[in-house]
Amino acid sequence: MDLGKGLEIMKKNLITFGRAAVDLNATEYNQTMEETMTFSKYVGGSPANVAIGTAKLGLNVGMIAKVSDDQHGNFVLDYMEKSGVDTRCITRDTEGRKIGLTFTEIKSPQESSILMYRDNVADLYLDVTDFDDEYIQSAETLLVSGTSLSQSPSREAALHAIETAKQNNVEVIVELDYRPYTWKSDVETSIYMTTAARRADVVIGTRDEFDVLENRENQSDEESVKNLFQYDPKLIVVKHGVKGSKAFTKEGEVIEGDVYKTKVLKTFGAGDSFASGFIYALKKNKSIQEALKYGSAAASIVVSRHSSSDAMPTVEDIEILIQKHEG
Numbered sequence: 001m002d003l004g005k006g007l008e009i010m011k012k013n014l015i016t017f018g019r020a021a022v023d024l025n026a027t028e029y030n031q032t033m034e035e036t037m038t039f040s041k042y043v044g045g046s047p048a049n050v051a052i053g054t055a056k057l058g059l060n061v062g063m064i065a066k067v068s069d070d071q072h073g074n075f076v077l078d079y080m081e082k083s084g085v086d087t088r089c090i091t092r093d094t095e096g097r098k099i100g101l102t103f104t105e106i107k108s109p110q111e112s113s114i115l116m117y118r119d120n121v122a123d124l125y126l127d128v129t130d131f132d133d134e135y136i137q138s139a140e141t142l143l144v145s146g147t148s149l150s151q152s153p154s155r156e157a158a159l160h161a162i163e164t165a166k167q168n169n170v171e172v173i174v175e176l177d178y179r180p181y182t183w184k185s186d187v188e189t190s191i192y193m194t195t196a197a198r199r200a201d202v203v204i205g206t207r208d209e210f211d212v213l214e215n216r217e218n219q220s221d222e223e224s225v226k227n228l229f230q231y232d233p234k235l236i237v238v239k240h241g242v243k244g245s246k247a248f249t250k251e252g253e254v255i256e257g258d259v260y261k262t263k264v265l266k267t268f269g270a271g272d273s274f275a276s277g278f279i280y281a282l283k284k285n286k287s288i289q290e291a292l293k294y295g296s297a298a299a300s301i302v303v304s305r306h307s308s309s310d311a312m313p314t315v316e317d318i319e320i321l322i323q324k325h326e327g
């Protein structure tokens with residue numbers, strides 16, 4: 001990709017890599033998808049949500065993605081630009097492929113689910129030629145979403161982005177972000193998730209996602225991290241939903257993250273907001289314990305609101321919540 005002569009590449013705190021898409025969130029609660037007639041539109045896609053979340057917290061953020069060349073692509077680009085995300089490496093699909101759509105149903109505060117429409121989506125056609133290695137070299141941290149590994153050519157582009165980052169001392173975060181749609185088999189998923197996670201400096205995922213990575217059920221956190229710590233990761237975060245989270249360091253530290261209870265509207269969006277708060281705090285040189293608090297507070301705020309992107313909190317929102325609990 002030609003970034004343009006004379007176009008200054010600013011140092012980014014974070015570049016996220018993967019899908020930018022559209023969420024259609026039910027505006028009728030305690031109903032099934034079949035019964036739901038109205039939805040609100042938001043930008044979605046886990047790495048897009050993290051880009052928006054961290055930009056809202058004040059980090060200098062860019063994204064590498066591919067969107068449809070239509071009104072939905074315009075909507076996503078426009079919203080991300082307004083959120084302060086650098087979109088110069090978000091390209092348009094020239095073959096008429098569409099953006100991913102995620103419909104969500106909100107059945108109860110404990111039970112929400114998502115229904116993804118992702119056949120032949122533009123984001124999985126992100127290609128190595130769509131971005132410049134220099135863009136990655138200019139960042140402190142690259143966050144790659146596991147879903148971008150699910151199909152070629154996005155798979156090769158993601159692996160190339162990781163290797164480019166590694167060769168240039170750019171920190172790599174792999175967010176496992178497992179979405180069964182588009183993966184063909186458990187073995188395939190495990191192979192590519194493992195390949196990426198072994199090269200990462202930081203791995204973030206839910207307990208279930210680590211089981212998917214290992215293609216084994218009922219692994220303990222300790223077993224999962226022991227396997228990955230034989231490779232590049234220095235920090236691994238295992239998320240346990242309402243039970244909180246655990247961070248493990250290569251040196252053997254285990255730090256537990258609590259949950260800030262709230263009036264939950266829906267459960268999705270927790271992971272992306274958690275990642276945003278956690279990454280922001282690490283970038284501000286806070287301790288891992290503090291970073292878990294920032295992640296947890298951000299997630300608590302987002303699960304009490306309607307979207308996963310527009311609902312992302314400010315630093316002030318997060319710090320007020322933490323202080324309220326500590327006070």
Ligand SMILES: Nc1ncnc2c1ncn2[C@@H]1O[C@H](COP(=O)(O)OP(=O)(O)O)[C@@H](O)[C@H]1O
Nearest residue numbers: 239240241242244245260270271274296299300
């Ligand atoms: N119902 C909830 N109330 C408050 N915080 C929550 C809730 N669910 C999750 N969280 C916070 O968000 C983090 C990530 O949530 P989790 O559900 O594990 O991730 P994901 O959304 O990726 O599946 C948890 O570790 C916790 O701190």
Ligand SMILES: O=C(O)C[C@@H](O)[C@H](O)C(=O)COP(=O)(O)O
Nearest residue numbers: 044045046268269270271272308
């Ligand atoms: O990632 C997607 O494509 C869908 C998201 O935008 C959606 O809001 C969601 O599922 C959030 O995921 P979570 O933060 O892992 O709960």
